[in-house]
Amino acid sequence: MSTPRPSGPPHEGAQDVPDRRRARTRTAIGLTGLLVATGALVTLPSAQAQQTGRLSVGAAQARTCADAPARGRGVDSYRVTAPSSGLVEASVAGAGDWDLAVFDDAGEVVAASAGFTGTERATGFVQAGTPLTVQGCLVSGRPGGVTVDLSFLAITGSPESASLVSVSTPEREDKERLQELGLDLTEHADTDSVDVVLYGAQDEQVLDEAGFTFDVEVADLAAQSQADRSADAAFAASVQRTELPSGRTEYRRLADYEAELKALVAEYPRLAKPITLEEPTVEGRMVHGIEITTDVQRVHDGKPVFLHMGVHHAREWPAGEHAMEWAYELLQGYGSDAELTDLVESTRTIVVPIVNPDGFTISREAATTDTFGLFSYDNKRKNCSISANTPTAPVDYTTGTCTDNPAGRLRGTDLNRNYGGLWGGPGAEINWSGDTYRGDGPFSEPETRNIQALVASRSVTTLITNHTFGDLWLRPPGVQAVGAPLDEPLYAELGARATSHNDYANIPSYQLYDTTGGTEDWAFWTAGSLGFTPEIGTVGFHPAFEIGVVGEYLGLAPAAPEGKGGNSAAYLEMQRATADPAYHSTLTGTAPRGWTIEVSKEFLTSTSPVVRAGGVVDPPIQFEDSLYSRYDSTGGKFSFAVNPSTRPIVAGRDGREPTAPPQPGITLTNPDGVPAENPDLDPDLAQETTTFTIEEGFDNAYADLQFTWADAATDWDFYVFDSEGNEVGSAATGNQPEVLSLADPVPGEYTVMAFNYDGGDANDWAGTVGFRNPTPRVVNEPESWVLTCTDRRGTVKSVREVVVGRGETVDLGNVCVTRGRPRS
Structure with missing residues (x-):
């Protein structure tokens, strides 16, 4: 047997801070201190400069308004000069289908909006003194005029310091404590660590005071983002067309999505129709998508539905790209690929690439300027809502636009913590300023109510909500204590088919850490939709386009794995399941x-x-x-x-009947003596080991280890290894009893390594191993x-x-x- 070693020293450096395991949370009040400490209060945007203009056309003309300044049928424009460096926003609300674009003096688009309706809001960044052309295009509808509301918001300051670190979390309790600190947790995690974004020294201090250690993955996220955008520009300049279905070579802006959805409807009128969700966002934008099937105008056709979504989180740009490419793939494949033709005919696919257009626009457009310095808008996660729990003193967080307020990127709700299913529990921030703030109530946000209404009215069989990053393919439940659904075998099998093409981890999302209010939890437990959350890639929220989009979608180098089809092939498995009667009811x-x-x-x-x-x-x-x-x-x-008539939330839980009794309990043998203190948990220094055996012939669903000692001031930590020397569990919370459970442990010899973390040499430990049978399957009365x-x-x-x-x-x-x- 190889020498057992803990996967990492979770208490490294703890001897300098004796009480560092006791977590300290950062509350909303703490944000004020952060603002003052970083000087953000003196770099607030100035008051907006408001202007109005008038556009009038004599006839409609289908065109892409953001291509270039234009003249002729269906288009009108006027000129202005930017009074300040910062944000420019242009909006209209007219009859018919109006599109908007703002161009600089070189004819480059700086802001655009191209939805299916006459309500448009274009956002971008400009330099003071730049001559601008404000252009409106009436794509369809009766001729006439509209008023353009134009605002300029001056922004000063320099970008904040932000880094990405890997925080050591060797056990589940560590992840739970980490979630309580009010930091910006990513979904890039494994059994031993969670990646966290730190904004300056105060966040690092929060981690340190809570007793966490970390390794720096990216020291300067702003520099990394600039390098990625430079790589994007070089890639787009060197490649005329990629292998993506759309041929796209760079990240889309919001107007690109809207214009391309409109173009697909025009190109494939018998296969594609526009869909605009019911509620406008906080800033008044409409959320658009596309429906794909044969005889597409007959919405209530009885076909099973696949809902494919992107960008709940503003900064996760590949999420929208992957959803959009799937729309292209289906439409282009119809008539040329036999299987895709059959699937388009037998299913209805709804693609909503940008669920959170307010937040996405801020994140995407912020990356085009280096003068936008109030927090890291490039890294914004949430939408733009103002919580009722937001304080009004000492500065007013409740006024201004989403980009014109002292809370900066922290304004808003994490939409993927706001769905009603399991809302309000662990894994979501309760303070308004937290990056994972759950919102003021279940479905408090218009964006989540949009998806709720869509799923509730369409019998959605399968669902994808794309995110970044972590190479994960997550399914319900989001909370371990909820238990596996009756559908778990089918669910896990579908996930395995999908991940055979991208090598993502196919796991219930609680195995990452407990989260509540997630999209797929409500959609599954309430509506019966089989939903997954892909966490695309491993190298950032919006990495270089060649990696995060081209590579991950197609399964091409430099993304991994190469040659298995990537997410395109994984989505095809979802489309196949949608058509398969085994996955819905008929x-x-x-x-x-x-x-x-x-x-x-x-x-x-x-x-x-x-x-x-x-x-x-x-x-x-x-x-x-x-x-x-x-x-x-x-x-x-x-x-x-x-969908099944019985909601999964009431149907019951999966399990199995025991095939044999559980193994009798074991009292662990404690070696003679007490090792010296070893707060670094270094296995090459003081420690002691003992072994126990899990025997054949028993049905052990769980092996439960418990460790106690007499003196409450003492602290022992324990690690368990299998016969190959792999760490399979740990108990190191700083409390007693220390407990851990091994799920479905394989028979064989196991080693327990005990560390005297803090307690001198006078107080020894005692340990036991108990065994439990599996829980039988529970099936309730059908609905x-x-x-x-x-x-x-x-x-x-x-x-x-x-x-x-x-x-x-x-x-x-x-x-x-x-x-x-x-x-x-």
């Missing part, structure tokens, strides 16, 4: 032409027990929720794909859909309850007949 029968069949249910959804300040935990909040799906009959036989048939006039003709499970087909016969004859 209702069949007959109905008259023009009649409507609906399935629905209304219920209360519970959040997690709600964690409050000071460790107080309130009861769960209940909120009204509903699911609804519709099929418009074409007459005669139909097939209607729906039903309320199925309604309505005629052309809206008169309800029949109502019944329908119970259908995932993978099942229920034949309803003549669904609109009651007691053998149609209702009059």
Whole structure:
């Protein structure tokens, strides 16, 4: 057996700070100190300079407004001069489909907006004294005029210092403590560490005082971002077209997404239709997407739905790129690739590349200037909402725009902590200034309500919400204590198929660390949608385009792995699952032409027990929720794909019956004597070992180790290794009893290494190993859909309850007949 060694010294340097394991959280009040300490209060943006202008056209003309300054049909413009260096914002709200663009004196676009409606908001950065052209294009609709609201926001200062560090978290309790510190945690993590973004010396001090050690991964994120953007420019200059379906060579801006969605609808009118979600964002932007299938205008066609999303988190630019490329791949593949043709015909795909357009625009446009210095907007994570919990003193955090306020990038809510499922529990920041702030309540944000409404009304079978970074393919549950769903075997198998193409870790998201309020948790537990969160790549939130987009999407070097198809092939597995009846439920029968069949249910959804300040935990909040799906009959036989009638949250939990009794308990043998103190946990210095054996012939779902000692002032730490010398568990919390559990341990000899972390030589430890059988599968009473048939006039003709499970087909016969004859 190889010599066991702890994976890293989690208490390195702790002898200098005896109480450093006791976590200290940074509250909202602490932000004020941070602002003062960094000098941010003296670099606030100035008041906005407001202007208005008028655009008028005599006829509409389809065009891409942001291509270049133009003249002619459907376009109008006027000239202004930027009064200051900083932000420029132009907005219109008109009838028809207006697009906006602002160009500098070289004809380069500095701000643009190109949604499907007449409500547009273009944001960018300019230098003082730059002549600008404000251009409006009426793409479709009746001719006329609109008023342009134009504002300039002066910004001074220099970029903040920010770094990326890998924090040692050798056990799950360390990750939980780390989450309580109010720092900017990434999803790049493994069993022993979590990557964290640090903004200056104060964040480093927070880590140090809490007893954490770390290695620096990127010393200067601003410099890294500039290097990545330089690499992007060089790559785009050297390559006319990439192997991506779109041929794209550089990151899109928001207007690029909008214009390309519009162009795809125009190019593929029989396969693609625009979709604009219900609610505008905090800053008034609409959230746009595209639907893809044959006979695409017939929305309620009964096909299973694949929802593909990007950019919940503003700084995660590859997330939107990957979603957008999948739209291109489906549309281009129809008619030229046999499998993609079949999948486009048999499924409906909804692509929403930018869920958080306010935050994304700020992050994406900030990268084009080096004068934007109030915090790191390039690194903004959240949306632009103002929490009701935001303080108003000593400076007013509640006024101004998303870029014109002293809270800087910290304004807003983490949208991927705001969904109602499991909201309010661990793994989300309770303070408004935290990067993972959960919001003021479940679904408090318009962006998450948009996705809630979409999922609830479309019977979404499969779902992807792209993020960066970590090479992970995450699925529910977000909290370990929730337990595996009945769908876990099917869920895990689908994840394995997807990750066979990208070598991402296929795991429940709680194995990263507990998180609540995530997209796929609500979509799965409440609506039954099989959702995954890919964490794309390993080298940053928006790395060089060649790596984070081209390489990761296609599975090409320099991204890894090479040659397995990358995320493109992984998404294809999701599309296949969408079409496969094993992954959804199916209702069949007959109905008259023009009649409507609906399935629905209304219920209360519970959040997690709600964690409050000071460790107080309130009861769960209940909120009204509903699911609804519709099929418009074409007459005669139909097939209607729906989600299972029984919500996974009430269906039960997975498990298995024991095949043998658990192994009898073991009392560990403690070697004679007490080793000297070893606060560095150096296995080459003082420590002692003992062994125990897990035997064949028992069904041990868990091996539970517990260690105690008499003197509460003493501190022992324990590490467990398998027969190959691999660390399989640790108990080093600084409290007693120290406990750990090994899940499904394989038979063999195990070694326990004990360190006298703090306690002199007078107090020895005692240890036991207990064993548990697996928990049997629990299946609860099934729920039903309320199925309604309505005629052309809206008169309800029949109502019944329908119970259908995932993978099942229920034949309803003549669904609109009651007691053998149609209702009059």
